[in-house]
Amino acid sequence: MLHEMIKIGIVGGTGYTGVELLRILATHPRATLTAITSRTEAGTPVAGMFPNLRGKVDLEFSDREKARLDECDVVFFATPHGVAMAHAQALVEAGVKVIDLAADFRLQDIAQWTKWYKVEHSARELLAESVYGLPEMYRDQIKTARVVGNPGCYATAVQLGFLPLIEAGIVDPAHLVADAKSGVSGAGRKAELGIMFSEVSDNFRAYGVAGHRHHPEMIQGLAKVAGGPINLVFVPHLTPAIRGIHATLYAWLTRDVDVQSLYEERFADEPFVDVMPSGSHPDTRSVRGVNTCRIAVHRPDGGDLVVVLAIIDNMVKGASGQAVQNMNLMFGLEETMGLDHVALMP
Amino acid sequence: MLHEMIKIGIVGGTGYTGVELLRILATHPRATLTAITSRTEAGTPVAGMFPNLRGKVDLEFSDREKARLDECDVVFFATPHGVAMAHAQALVEAGVKVIDLAADFRLQDIAQWTKWYKVEHSARELLAESVYGLPEMYRDQIKTARVVGNPGCYATAVQLGFLPLIEAGIVDPAHLVADAKSGVSGAGRKAELGIMFSEVSDNFRAYGVAGHRHHPEMIQGLAKVAGGPINLVFVPHLTPAIRGIHATLYAWLTRDVDVQSLYEERFADEPFVDVMPSGSHPDTRSVRGVNTCRIAVHRPDGGDLVVVLAIIDNMVKGASGQAVQNMNLMFGLEETMGLDHVALMP
Amino acid sequence: MLHEMIKIGIVGGTGYTGVELLRILATHPRATLTAITSRTEAGTPVAGMFPNLRGKVDLEFSDREKARLDECDVVFFATPHGVAMAHAQALVEAGVKVIDLAADFRLQDIAQWTKWYKVEHSARELLAESVYGLPEMYRDQIKTARVVGNPGCYATAVQLGFLPLIEAGIVDPAHLVADAKSGVSGAGRKAELGIMFSEVSDNFRAYGVAGHRHHPEMIQGLAKVAGGPINLVFVPHLTPAIRGIHATLYAWLTRDVDVQSLYEERFADEPFVDVMPSGSHPDTRSVRGVNTCRIAVHRPDGGDLVVVLAIIDNMVKGASGQAVQNMNLMFGLEETMGLDHVALMP
């Protein structure tokens, strides 16, 4: 039996999450790339801008108006925040599923949205029905969702890393530290002085200590699991690597528990979470290009402090790979379809 | 119809070409990894040493003696030079095909071999029948070969880059320059001071100006095509990147020819050579992880000088990918099978 | 008046801290490089091994036996741990001051020493009189010391970063987190697989979560200041940069204090500690090659959590620069002499 192909549209394909979607979908056995839009590059072959796609993707960028996105089965928004919420309603009404890789459908609290993104939310009803696209927390809801808000990269790593501890209710919610480090591609494909090679290479720095947009997202997810307020500090850093997020998480146990077993059991059935053996230190490169979140758990000196090391590729599990994982769930496909790459090493 | 699987052995799987073979073969639809040997790591799970293979490769390293390589269909030698020539004869006699990723079956001239590798060649008869594994030059012979000498990484880029010009006999053979730049993985996975991060990063240097082992290999291949001696200088450089070779080639035309068309026609049917549009400058990253050689041809100011830019991933088209391409040819499979990855960008 | 020159010996000059001492001392107005020893390189010109010193340092490496170190005014040990303690007594008796860049004179608690360094301490009396060479804490004792134990790089950044908070007694000693990131040169100049370019580049990872030798050193210094036990977790990470340490420190206030003023006042007279304006994020590159520790202090949302960002160049303030600062103090010179470099940017 020949399976039906899924017709896919991508809005805003000139950024890094767009080209990463193309890389993954180009070899997905059930995906047909139908349209990819760009305000500025209409008419340009996609492979002219991204030579890695030469011979792999034949599409040209097109105007959003001409792209007939309403004839697609699913549309990914790989755009800055604010775009998806303007167009999702019409697509949903046309029967098209929507997956937003930006932030428009991540925060349920409108006040938080407005505080962090500085614009009015223009699709509040759709927001209310939308599902937060972290399959390890919301798999069942994703399966039937019409709109999915794909999580932020930091939010993915930090939530997956803390999840078993918070679910089990065994850590002090007043002292949670997430010290995270990201490769530069997380800043997107844009010409900004602060992410030029000569500014970033052979350098390391923190940023956004006063506040980062992924913070309310983590709080929203983990406080819900905790069943009450949590006090989580989040400090992101920029490391001179292209891809990769390394979240180093600190929490103090309130009960003595075998945390290694706790993590192994919580994620036993998760195809994209790999709990390493006790004592491990995951390398971000071990997930370069793949959809895995790899986790190691430590209790230094056997004390009450737990240190969790959680890594992802910010472009894959932190963005486009997770979006495809969500698509697979929304269309009843095998969750891992098209996502079985092996990470490049070295 | 269910296709028969190819039973594969790898000798020396702890180096970079070994793990790269595993990465490629793990998703090859007709490959069954049967044995992987290591003198020092027998009993260690492969994925314990290379975490990118966790959940992808279940094998353990084994002693060569116990590995029953003679029951494989093909054995890859991902070893230092000198190992394959000691073991190939017995394997061939047992009906096993051999692909050597080291240098044992590259140079037909024994004097050259001895000069550059400082040991006696112990398998001269097998060397005589072996085929140089550059499919773009020797595809037919590879198909029926029992032993293939997989080309060196620099030799692959330089030969493919010069090939159309030399075949056409339209350049001055006395003035050929190959200025090549390689990422650090080309030096292999070994602890040497000169390739430590702090020595190589934020640095650039030439090496081996007095002579490099890939030089006689290029001369052997291109002089044969030229039908006479050629004077080719080769200077390799180390660039602070993990993967990638960029060969910048200089030759002076003796006749006026449309070199762009010449290259496009020569490689029109080659699945792994991509001639870019006139005026292009290929990025090494555009082939990161894939088996493509990407080429751009220039004639500055329309003069008689031709500048060819040829890039490969030294680990793939320059080593393990080309080895799998050769395997596909030797077993009558589609030449591109298992080699349809899309390069990571960025 | 012509000032007397200080005759300097360096034991073990082939490592990174050795060549960094040479770089700094080559232009120090009062230093005369008299002898530099190496077990393996006796007879080799220093500038043959380190071309950056061509035309700057004329010395050859010599055997320690022939080096007449007892005729020097001061001897720096830029050796692995265990060497200085074997030779310091004889030098001190000959009137030579000793500055050890390794760990032999850092830990006063012999049990801790043995636990972390796995050898007996062979110079306990000298250890007892030695001074820990962190001038911001022990300036007066250093001035009259015969033996100085130069602090570890991590220990320098973490202690300076926490110092004002601990001295003021205003943070909860049970919840102190030091999440530190180091460039690769901190691992020293040695051929190890884990610090090869291809292993470290485009990668990020933690290490030593179970325990690190600089940890007891931080505890020793800060617990003394605190006047009681502290519970400080320390997690080091490897970042793909050559130089630089970035310590991100977390502490919870027990009293409401203007932490910005606290830091500015504590370090107002320190020539090598720079407290940045409120809201800053220091770049490690801003101290590349210089002896400065640059600090920024944050209170996210004005809460009771303090986040301190403290950076140093691990090779300078974290090793050789601090050693020269100590030398200046020990010989009554201006503390900043020879240490007025400006960091390379970019």
Add this chain to the structure above:
Amino acid sequence: MLHEMIKIGIVGGTGYTGVELLRILATHPRATLTAITSRTEAGTPVAGMFPNLRGKVDLEFSDREKARLDECDVVFFATPHGVAMAHAQALVEAGVKVIDLAADFRLQDIAQWTKWYKVEHSARELLAESVYGLPEMYRDQIKTARVVGNPGCYATAVQLGFLPLIEAGIVDPAHLVADAKSGVSGAGRKAELGIMFSEVSDNFRAYGVAGHRHHPEMIQGLAKVAGGPINLVFVPHLTPAIRGIHATLYAWLTRDVDVQSLYEERFADEPFVDVMPSGSHPDTRSVRGVNTCRIAVHRPDGGDLVVVLAIIDNMVKGASGQAVQNMNLMFGLEETMGLDHVALMP
């Protein structure tokens, strides 16, 4: 006797050559930084933009109009091309010496200027009297110059590398190849997509094969030395390092000459050219931050081909360091004053 200080103005201090001038001049014993201008940053403290200058440079950026540049002794233009030529005449008439780090006073041939820089030259008389600021070729003229055109970075490395061969008239002028590799800082401090970290890191590529602005500059200088036309191809490449140019030069001898001696003798009295021992391969890092051009000369297999490896720091000998060297000459100071740094290693 107290020496008179030189009052220095810098126009356009927010780029990399500007901050590099500041780094060097901050410790130059005879320099007084008087004014530094920026169209966009007037009022900003220099050290606010470049934290490496905190505590080293107290100046603020000022409007060019208010900067009273006519009261300086010398003004450096660290601006895009076209600025110096608009302002130099007035400064020269006010008795101020001018050193342009851009291209306005590099090319004597107005047609070449217009072809490459696309604007009319507005200071032709001053151009005619200006001197090309490569001291190794034009030291005497620089000493008395009122206007110096500081050479391009590539042009410095390529000309110094070829100089002895061309002066001696012993190479075939029809086959000269300059294959050059540059760190990314050579592109300047500006937000452009092509020089972002994620685009450049772990990548290598050529650019400008069809033509580069430094090419006519090399031709101008070397053809003059040759006393006739030369055929020199120049291909620049971008390497993922911050600083450093590595020029690999190829020429064929027409006479048998001891090229090692030729180079050693030609540069014997040059304080900033270091000819390495025969067989050497210079590392670009060995000149990081210093004004040295380091050269190694090879004749592979003793044939008629000469390979010259010439390295500089593009920011120092290729820009701001050479500009200070020129200033020293113009003011009768010791040529090396303020330029005695030792390169950072590693």
